[in-house]
Amino acid sequence: MVNENSITKLRNKKMRRIFLIGMLCGVMITAAFTYVFAIPGNNNYWRAEIWKRGGAAWTMDMKNGHIGWKWMVEPIPDTPRKKPVIERPTNATI
Secondary structure, eight states: OOOHHHHHHHHHHHHHHHHHHHHHHHHHHHHHHIIIIIHHHHOHHHHHHHHHTTOEEEEEOTTTOOEEEEEOSOOOOSSOOOOOOOOOOOOOOO
16 A cells, blocks of 8 residues: 555656756746847947838937837848739730
8 A cells, every 4th residue: 555655755756857948948038038139239239230220219318328129119120021923014905
């Protein structure tokens, strides 16, 4: 016969493992989110890139001396826009 104390220990061990796996997944998702979204927005190299493309502006609070940055417009793409295609009218008679 199985002792109830051993079942409780096994259940606690299983729950602890599930909890730790969940925590690890949460940390990995948070790290990925930070790497993709937060670092480019707080890095001066990426801010300068966005500034060059016309999408942001540097701001400075003269009272406190804080330098800020904010989005202004949609960024200009690296590749130029394609020229519009103009179709020639056909000489079909009706």
